[in-house]
Amino acid sequence: MEPVPEDIRLLNGAYWLTRLRWIAIICVPIGTYFCGSVLGIALREIPMYTVATLLFLYNVAVLVMLDRAARADREVSPRAVKRIIHLQICTDLILLTVLLHFSGGIENPLVFFFIFHMVIAGILLSPKESYLQATFAVLLFGLLVLLEHKQLLRHYCLTGFVPHCLQESMLYIFGTFLVFTTALYVAVYMANYIATRLKRAERAYKQANVMLEEKDRIKDEYVSRVTHDIKGHLATIQGCLAVAVDRMTGKLEDPEADLIHRAHTRSVKLTNFVRALLRLTQMRLSNKLEMADFSMGEALLNVTGAVQAKAADKSITLNCNIDSSVENVFGNQFSIEEMVTNLLLNAIKYTPANGTIDVRASSDENSVLVKISDTGIGIPKEEQAQVFDEFFRASNAKRAERDGTGLGLSIVKYIVERHGGQIQVESEEGHGTTFNLTLPRTA
Amino acid sequence: MEETKILIVDDDPDFTAVLKTVLEGESYVVDTAPGRAEAMEKIQADKPDLLLLDVMMATWSDGFEMARDIRKNPEYKGMPIIMLTGVEQRTGIGFKSTAGDPEWLPVDGFLDKPVEPQVLIAEVKKVLSGKP
Incomplete structure (x- = not known):
């Protein structure tokens, strides 16, 4: 408070x-x-x-x-x-x-x-x-x-x-008046004393809060700087390995080629992790996000188009159904597309082959509603409250896919909240997951 | 066939070497410059057909400013530019999701560091073919 x-x-x-x-x-x-x-x-x-x-x-x-x-x-x-x-x-x-x-x-x-x-x-x-x-x-x-x-x-x-x-009676009057006067001044003194102590405690609490926020910001800056440096070196390592892997296609039976291939795969994973971490901390650090009117329908089509191939690789049907009532939204289109991409890539990752992913967008007076549902592995009920926590991965998700940063949904939630929106998850283990997204049309 | 010249502007010599190797493998003529001043000299001398520009060199906005300078100069107005950038640098500074917003940043393409060779080649080909 x-x-x-x-x-x-x-x-x-x-x-x-x-x-x-x-x-x-x-x-x-x-x-x-x-x-x-x-x-x-x-x-x-x-x-x-x-x-x-x-x-x-x-x-x-x-x-x-x-x-x-x-x-x-x-x-x-x-x-x-x-x-x-x-x-x-x-x-x-x-x-x-x-x-x-x-x-x-x-x-x-x-x-x-x-x-x-x-x-x-x-x-x-x-x-x-x-x-x-x-x-x-x-x-x-x-x-x-x-x-x-x-x-x-x-x-x-x-x-x-x-x-x-x-x-x-002089004595009665004098006595009562004396007690009356004393009682009044003592009451004021006590009330003042309590009120001052409360105010002082409140001030101390406020200061502590400001200090904590500042410490949190310093931590974010630290993480941001470190990850940024790591990412620079990593980009170069991954680039070198990528070229080597590219040139060795067809020679993978060589033990050296196999090792380089493994190193490349790991560097890609590490890059993804560092990139997500950097994204999250930098978003937290920057208090401005350029906002403009953009077509939500178009943004959704961009994103579904971009991940279509990935879905097709697993024979997953990706449907996109945008109601004609969906109009412009005030926000940062890049972030919104990134957020929906994260949700869709998650859906593809945790939906077994031949599954279906549905993207539905509709609109009411004040907001745009986006529903992304899949026929994937779902999220256990008791873990649903934690899925947006940083570094958290659901137990069945870890079993299904070894790799994952646990940061994707944190980024999603952060972007949604920055836009004044809300996101909720509905799921049952083994029976798919639905994310319900509400974004206000104006800020 | 006339050779296609590409200038890579990036202050990380190892990363530049990677890009150079990949692009030379595709028979492009590749030159590199570690900073803004050297890059402008080479642009004047060689008139490259494509510029690969890192967004962050001496300062975080070096690449942006250089891209704008080039666009302002009528001599190099038509030179395609691909900007190398991290995804995190793209929000909060008025980026549109699609490249080539002339009002903000007049570049023809974006590549996210690190770049996979195939992605780099595809983007370079796309931008060069779109050249008027």
């Missing part, structure tokens, strides 16, 4: 706050009704319902603001989102204070709910900002208690819940 960038994290946090607020909007009226009508506690019900309505309206307003901030030229400004979060927390604190005022002030255990906002501030905001929010909450609550105590503001006693009005 990729670490979430700061702007998205803030935006998600802001939306999270609005979702939590829906719970408050539902719970305030229900709680008011329950405490007032069922438990018979003296509550100012009208102001309570009014606060719930205000909460509802303001939550809708926040959602509208957030949607606008998220849409504005598609770039989310963390500062704008942070402003909305500050606004939400401040408004919540004020409304909560109003709610407390109409439901007994300091007598109401609802004061604990201030802590929720401190935790939220500690997670979403910087330490300084969250301590400021805590101070704001302390001031709001302190003011309410002070005004009610000095009787500058009317105190609505929570009769039915507390035995007698508590706001007159």
Whole structure:
């Protein structure tokens, strides 16, 4: 999982706050009704319902603001989102204070709910900002208690819940206020501490990931350089041997000729392996692939034409059926042809003589579908998930053909994915294999 | 019959020797050049009928640039060129699957290193016969 960038994290946090607020909007009226009508506690019900309505309206307003901030030229400004979060927390604190005022002030255990906002501030905001929010909450609550105590503001006693009005008791007020203040600051401190540690861990994880990717790239470069050098020498060795073999045709009973022939065969195999390895690493290293519109039908005909002779050598019937709906595809034609060639050569290699290979292409609204099925040896069910892995060869494939690089299908999958397509395999051992290929028509 | 001159441009002397042997076996007159400068000199002096050009010499794009230079020069415009290249060099740089895209790389054929003798001879014959 990729670490979430700061702007998205803030935006998600802001939306999270609005979702939590829906719970408050539902719970305030229900709680008011329950405490007032069922438990018979003296509550100012009208102001309570009014606060719930205000909460509802303001939550809708926040959602509208957030949607606008998220849409504005598609770039989310963390500062704008942070402003909305500050606004939400401040408004919540004020409304909560109003709610407390109409439901007994300091007598109401609802004061604990201030802590929720401190935790939220500690997670979403910087330490300084969250301590400021805590101070704001302390001031709001302190003011309410002070005004009610000095009787500058009317105190609505929570009769039915507390035995007698508590706001007159200096000790109670002082004690509760002290605990309240401490609880708020400690909550902010703890939330900050946890959030900072999480962020630090996330950053470390991100750095480790970047380092791993870089190491992988260095490895690819290394493999690419080494194989490229090997290939250069190998090309020359194979060339020399090929000429020698060519000149010795008809003299193969000579032991020297036989040895040279063997050396040539092996050099061809080694070249194929090195070439596949080089192809795969170079594809991984280059992040650009020239793309253009090309006719998929034509590409398929090119490829089937090119391998027709190989199929005929094994008396394999190669059918190519291209639906008229198949049109142009946006991609790299060379790579696509290479990919289909790989699939067809595999099919020919693992299909016994007199078999059949079908290539079918069709098209739907967004993609071109190519189905390549053969009547070959198939792939055991338990090995199908691995066939696209580098160097993997199915157990029955190894039995049938000693030689193979195990890289062909990795290259196929890589090319398909580079084009935003998908490839799936359907097969049953002994009953042929079908590769289903989906390529998007546009990038 | 007039002799057909082929110039091989490649910095690997052993590989060049292989190509030379194969082509001389087919009675072509073969000359070699290890780099771009020598090749241009020989082209001017001998006017070969066909150029076998390795894509990668001093730098990865030496062969490409040389092919383009030759095509730009009106004197050698018609000279057929076969480019020797690895398959991996053909993607990512705007190659079309068929040779002779005049907008990108004006060459008449491609050969993948290593080259089997029969394939080399067939390609050389094909390109020479297609000569206007």
